[in-house]
Amino acid sequence: MTLTVKNLTISRGGIPVLEGLNFTLAPGKALILRGPNGVGKTTLLRTVAGLQPPVEGDVICGPETIAYAAHSDGLKGTLSVSENLHFWADIFGTKGIQNALDGFDLNSLVDRPAGALSAGQKRRLGLARLLVTGRPVWILDEPTVSLDVASVAMFADAVRAHLSEGGSALIATHIDLGLDAEVLDVGPFRAKPRSGTGGFDGLDESFL
Template sequence: MDLVVEDLAIARGGIPVLEGLSFALGPGEALVLRGPNGIGKTTLLRTLAGLQPPLAGRVSLDRERMAYAAHADGLKATLSVTENLAFWARLHGLRDIAPALAAFALDPLAERAAGQLSAGQKRRLGLARLMVTGRPVWVLDEPTVSLDREAVAMFAEAVRAHLAGGGLALMATHIDLGIEARVLELAPFRAVPRAARDGFDEAFL
């Protein structure tokens, strides 16, 4: 298994949000996180990415094998589409950016500065970065934000190809991508407030 989470507890702003969370994900598998806004999907992904420590539990993940895509697209506005992708490719020891350009229909925009792209075009470029990292584990936070239906289909196809090549994907999304994936509902893992855990009666407040 490439990703194993055991009895994980996480917090946002010092307040526990999820606890007792366990799952495993292996090559060729995708897992979609579901739950209402504020339940802790982003916090969970940030914890898996190593951007914040867990309260408890264990995450078995070689983060050198992981590519994390958050809400920000991580682009240099003054660099062109090609220059942005080439920068990330060189950073990860790769050179060929042609497949990433083609996968997200970016060839017509190749020489345009990232700062001149629409929100959807920026998102496509941000997601294309995943393909030039060469990393097998994709951790994605609402990856389809700002994408139209055609671009969502491009992304879904990129994920399918990634999985077919032995990669794995963990995504927080409300969109049905038409990808064979397990779904993990986070509501059952919502952290119990300390007052309720201690039997405290809020009626006395």
């Protein structure tokens, strides 16, 4: 499934942050987003994932194709590693978690409560959820936070396997994952101030 972004303008707190974005993410491909902190990478990913509407433009992707991994690991601390993965497998209507356990070296932790894991182990479990979604398009926001060198390599291998099976990945990261991927620097797409509005046109009520 191809993901297409056309003439996209996005906002944070009602203020446009990036504009004029155009890109296509084809099956088997990865696209790395780069740019300084605060430029709008997370907002872009959230918009592409359908969690907030764009100001202008379109995100074209088939229904139920996207799996989104944000800064939060999305875990239930009182559930074990296996129970967390089974929970997400049930949510996405898939079967089996062994591939996820193997892919992120979680077999020795399978019965441990997620709340008792280290930060790196929690991150691995959070990323392992991707393997039980069955979704072809992965959208990942700084996925390697808290991971050691070996775990970063493990994650990169999981992405390569996903791409080899026809999946795709849109990843915001500052590190080199060693992937064969295109890079999009979003810095040049910073939104210009909107004339006469001070940039606050359409400000969400919660920010007033």
